[in-house]
Amino acid sequence: MGDHSHGSPNDPGTVAKAGPGTLEAFQDPGLPPHRKRLADVDPRAAKRAERQVALLFVISIIGTLSFFIAYFGLGRSESIAEIRTQNMMLGLGTAFAMLGIGVGIVHWARALMPDHEIAESRHEIRPEKDRADAESMIGEIIEETGIKRRPLIRNTLIGAIALAPIPAIFMFRDLDRTGATAGSIVERLRHTMWDTGMKLTRDPSGTPIKASDVQLGSAFHVIPEGLMDTEDPLNEKAKAVVLLMRLDPEKMTISPGREDWHYNGIVAYSKICTHVGCPVALYEQQTHHLLCPCHQSTFDLTQECKVIFGPAGHALPQLPITVDSEGFLVARSDFQEPVGPSYWERG
Template sequence: MSSQDNPEENLPAGQGAEEHSAELAKNPFADPGLPPHEHRIQDLDERAAKRSERVVAFLFTLSMLATAGFIASYVIFKPGKIVYIWPFGHVSALNFSLGLTLGLALFSIGAGAVHWARTLMSDVELVDERHDIEADADTKAKVIADFKQGAKDSVLGRRKLIRNSMFGALALVPLSGVVLLRDLGPLPEKKLRSTKWKKGSVIVNMNTNEPLRPEDVITGSLTFAKPEGLEETDHDFQNQIAKAALMIIRIAPENIKDKRELDWSHQGIVAYSKICTHVGCPISLYEQQTHHVLCPCHQSTFDLSDGARVIFGPAGHPLPQLRIGVNDEGYLEALGDFDQPVGPAFWERG
């Protein structure tokens, strides 16, 4: 018989039940001690314990099946498929199945763990007096002994059905997170390496929406531009301008330090991507005297007179340059696409 089976053993030393009752009458807020321990049916009947074991294993197995259903949902349902489900109405079949299966998988693991703890693990309450943070050798030995006893009482080693099904459920659930990586979107393929700019694309002023002539760009000025034909009413305008946004700057040819930059310019007019190569913020600050442009997000600074190389800040590589010329009508035009992918670095970038 444990001390919890006899409530008088929980009373302070030398104090009987009558004295304890008298003490409670004087001080109703005194510590009443632990109530008598009541055995559960699983503690007394091995058949009941086996039933609880099967319930826990069922819940863990249900979690495994729900996780498999979660992964299968990605294969079975198309993202745009809409179905009617009472009482929710018309919903996305993919989203509904993902939420249902993942919720069931996580709930089953939690419910199985709770049922295991409430019916099969030891429920004997142990009382320890508070002690100093620095434990003595006897206390440390007692903690280790209590831990070993708790591990034994958990019946994890003896209840192999629970153990194996639990490990299976815990091993499969993380696969849901791996499958969720699909929601990051489709693979970019070559989309990051090309923009709307191509040979013959006329350069259009973003503010006036008019084609640019060389005489429209004065020395020291900064003009934002886009390719002709890209309109704000286009359904994919934001996606396209995020790669095609352009800066037009006129620098005296004798002040351009990079030979290739000079070859790709027209009478000192140079064209560079407006998208910062750090995290993709739009560059908007220009220092006329130094020919430096500054990204307002994290202060990356580029020298437009020297190939737009990075001279300060966290950006990892220069701004891509667009080779430009003049068409038969006298308008500035692109002679191809950017020489490098626009924006921040990515894994496949050379």
């Protein structure tokens, strides 16, 4: 028989249980005592912290101004050394512009804004009273930030925030150097240099391609004839580059109106992924799938490059093609829809 002096068959006594009145002995300890910071008790420390926050905002302003100096002052040279210097200054200027604001706000909150903890009980939802309470809370928050009584912080913060977004505006505007309006930019993106009768040529050699060169399962990276002779070949290529492949016509699903867009199973599709514009470069011969290596968007070649996996928004645009009298592959027209990512305006 075991020793049951400290328990019983139903209660072995191995676990201590709270007896009557025990719970009253455990009271809510409440919040720990608030420890004041140096800036809370020493006006000189508070003033010093205020100057530090303002200095960080000024650093942000200087970073933005450095961006403008590099952008406008060093942007006219074609020297590799100066281009590298410009890129470094652009990056550093943007970094200091963002870091100055971020670190300044954090230091402001840690050193000057009230840091005492509070606990509030839940209450009934009363729309009118809650609205008044919300207005009161917003007023208290503004008062606690000290922004009204600290004009040095307020003014430098306004200057930093006002200047910080301007570099982004110039950088996005610089994507187009022709001075065109936004509408004409979108219209220019809607079209490529492909035109009726333009030969399909190998990338990058520019050698024309005959239909007899394209075998079942083969894939060619293709550019328009004469691309390298244009004023801006890289931008033209970014819009016009296509993939050329040959399928068994019996395996192809062809939409009404596209019956003559291929030649004996030879098809051409835009190489620009419709997700974010990465080059679709991987062709799975057995499954007839095209794969974008950036985010794994997958297009089914037998279904007119319909999206079957991944984040791409729509199928790859098809380039209508045929052959000329010499047997070379040529375009019937430009793409019938805009190429590129789904966030472009599309018609």
